[in-house]
Amino acid sequence: MSITGCALVLFLLFHMAMNVVAVIGDGSAYDMICAFLGANWYALVGTVGLAACVVVHFIYAFILTWQNRKARGNVRYAVTVTEKGVDWSSKNMLVLGIIVILGLGLHLSHFWAKMQLQELMGNHEIALATGAVVGPTDGVEIIKYVFSQWYNVVLYLIWFAALWFHLTHGVWSMFQSAGAANDKWLPRLKCVSNLISTVIFLGFAVVAVVFFVKGNPELFGCCSCCCPEAAVEAAVEATPAVEAVVEGAVEAAAEVVAPAN
Numbered sequence: 001m002s003i004t005g006c007a008l009v010l011f012l013l014f015h016m017a018m019n020v021v022a023v024i025g026d027g028s029a030y031d032m033i034c035a036f037l038g039a040n041w042y043a044l045v046g047t048v049g050l051a052a053c054v055v056v057h058f059i060y061a062f063i064l065t066w067q068n069r070k071a072r073g074n075v076r077y078a079v080t081v082t083e084k085g086v087d088w089s090s091k092n093m094l095v096l097g098i099i100v101i102l103g104l105g106l107h108l109s110h111f112w113a114k115m116q117l118q119e120l121m122g123n124h125e126i127a128l129a130t131g132a133v134v135g136p137t138d139g140v141e142i143i144k145y146v147f148s149q150w151y152n153v154v155l156y157l158i159w160f161a162a163l164w165f166h167l168t169h170g171v172w173s174m175f176q177s178a179g180a181a182n183d184k185w186l187p188r189l190k191c192v193s194n195l196i197s198t199v200i201f202l203g204f205a206v207v208a209v210v211f212f213v214k215g216n217p218e219l220f221g222c223c224s225c226c227c228p229e230a231a232v233e234a235a236v237e238a239t240p241a242v243e244a245v246v247e248g249a250v251e252a253a254a255e256v257v258a259p260a261n
């Protein structure tokens with residue numbers, strides 16, 4: 001569990017960093033990453049490795065939970081008062097993990113099934129429910145489509161929160177299983193664990209929220225910095241003023257030049 005958990009945390013850090021690129025610039029950099037991670041052999045090796053890690057991690061989670069319950073007999077917890085130092089996440093890792101897996105299923109249907117899978121099937125055009133047609137590496141268009149719907153944003157934020165709880169326990173526990181935690185290091189590792197989980201949560205959440213705001217300008221007001229329609233309107237409004245300034249400048253220049261001639 002510790003080894004597959006470590007691989008999955010590294011994937012999450014990479015995936016989160018990659019997704020943050022989608023909110024920077026015009027999105028072409030993100031689409032380039034999606035094309036790079038499409039149906040190429042190295043991306044497919046990564047996908048198969050990742051799927052194997054998820055399966056092994058999940059099977060061990062059930063085996064360990066079953067072993068723990070068997071060791072305790074029918075009494076799940078002899079003392080139900082929360083012990084100092086025993087966090088809520090540690091007692092609910094299996095449930096949190098199941099929520100994470102269910103969210104992953106929804107997520108793969110939103111993205112992977114429209115991207116890498118379509119490339120593997122040789123499809124170059126994917127029709128979205130809005131009627132728009134996109135390519136299998138048009139990551140930004142697919143993110144825009146998914147997060148413009150409020151219920152997806154709510155579901156994803158719940159999913160990210162479950163992932164946060166799962167990781168706050170999982171990351172330090174991974175070090176402990178590998179024998180790297182002692183009385184001195186355990187509190188430090190718990191702190192690092194909270195930090196990594198929070199960075200991962202915020203990185204993913206910012207993408208969902210930014211695309212929701214951008215995709216619903218009517219809800220948040222439309223400003224020329226993020227909304228193309230408003231930028232065009234502002235440019236049209238500003239045109240007479242700009243023309244007047246240019247005309248004034250031309251006249252002033254003519255006056256300066258005329259006496260000299």
Ligand code: HEM
Nearest residue numbers: 019034037038046047050111112115116139143204207208
């Ligand atoms: C804002 C949040 C997220 C966005 C925008 C996002 C975006 C994407 C995209 C575009 C792909 C398809 C890449 C491709 O097939 O070329 C993908 C695949 C995937 N995502 Fe996410 N993702 C997010 C959050 C997450 C989270 C939280 C997890 C895990 C808990 C996750 C796990 C995966 C996995 C396992 C794949 C398949 C990777 C592969 O094919 O190798 N994603 N995601």
